[in-house]
Amino acid sequence: SDFFQPLDSNEIPRAWFAQPDGPICPIFLDRFLSASLDRKEELRIGFRECCKLHGLRERTVLEVAGTILTAQLAWKHGLATNTAGGTHHASPDTGAGYTILNDLAVTANFLLKPELNNHTILGVKTVLVIDCDVHQGDGTAKFVNMIECNKNDVDSYDDGAVEDEQRQSFVTLSIHCESNYPSYKAHSTYDVGLPDKTGDD
Numbered sequence: 340s341d342f343f344q345p346l347d348s349n350e351i352p353r354a355w356f357a358q359p360d361g362p363i364c365p366i367f368l369d370r371f372l373s374a375s376l377d378r379k380e381e382l383r384i385g386f387r388e389c390c391k392l393h394g395l396r397e398r399t400v401l402e403v404a405g406t407i408l409t410a411q412l413a414w415k416h417g418l419a420t421n422t423a424g425g426t427h428h429a430s431p432d433t434g435a436g437y438t439i440l441n442d443l444a445v446t447a448n449f450l451l452k453p454e455l456n457n458h459t460i461l462g463v464k465t466v467l468v469i470d471c472d473v474h475q476g477d478g479t480a481k482f483v484n485m486i487e488c489n490k491n492d493v494d495s496y497d498d499g500a501v502e503d504e505q506r507q508s509f510v511t512l513s514i515h516c517e518s519n520y521p522s523y524k525a526h527s528t529y530d531v532g533l534p535d536k537t538g539d540d
Contacts, residue, residue, distance in 0.1 A: 348400045355449055362448045362482050364432040384434040399439045406442035407449050414460050427476035443468050444482035447509050467510045475515040480525035483509050
């Protein structure tokens with residue numbers, strides 16, 4: 340039957356998420372999945388002690404897998420949507436703003452690497468994320484601007500300039516309120532910071 344079957348979080352490949360194949364720092368991923376984040380990290384994420392709950396950890400993994408499934412369906416049928424996605428404050432090595440694992444970056448990486456998608460999606464050279472939210476998509480921007488000087492060092496990420504080749508493969512456009520969260524903005528490929536009380540016109 341072609342009827343959709345629910346995802347099982349235990350069957351989702353780790354390679355989709357963690358470096359070197361995925362975009363997320365493996366140390367952070369393991370600490371989150373083992374409920375080992377410290378209180379400072381939990382406060383930064385916003386879920387506090389709930390970060391240790393199995394249900395939240397399972398939901399977070401399924402949320403990202405749901406966006407990957409959505410991308411696969413869009414590739415096949417032309418259009419698909421995931422109402423649970425958009426975890427745009429999560430960066431390679433930490434969560435923030437009630438987002439823990441960045442589904443947009445993980446999915447973009449999945450689309451760009453045929454070895455991750457079992458060669459079912461071929462020919463994708465550029466993924467564009469258009470982020471329209473009152474808050475800047477700062478976490479997603481940090482994946483674009485990640486400088487891979489040492490993949491095993493969780494402090495090796497920087498949101499400075501990157502080479503053109505990286506920008507061409509993963510492009511982010513963030514349209515947000517300039518004065519709103521986060522206070523310190525990251526550098527998307529393109530940022531449009533709007534003033535307070537901007538209307539539809």
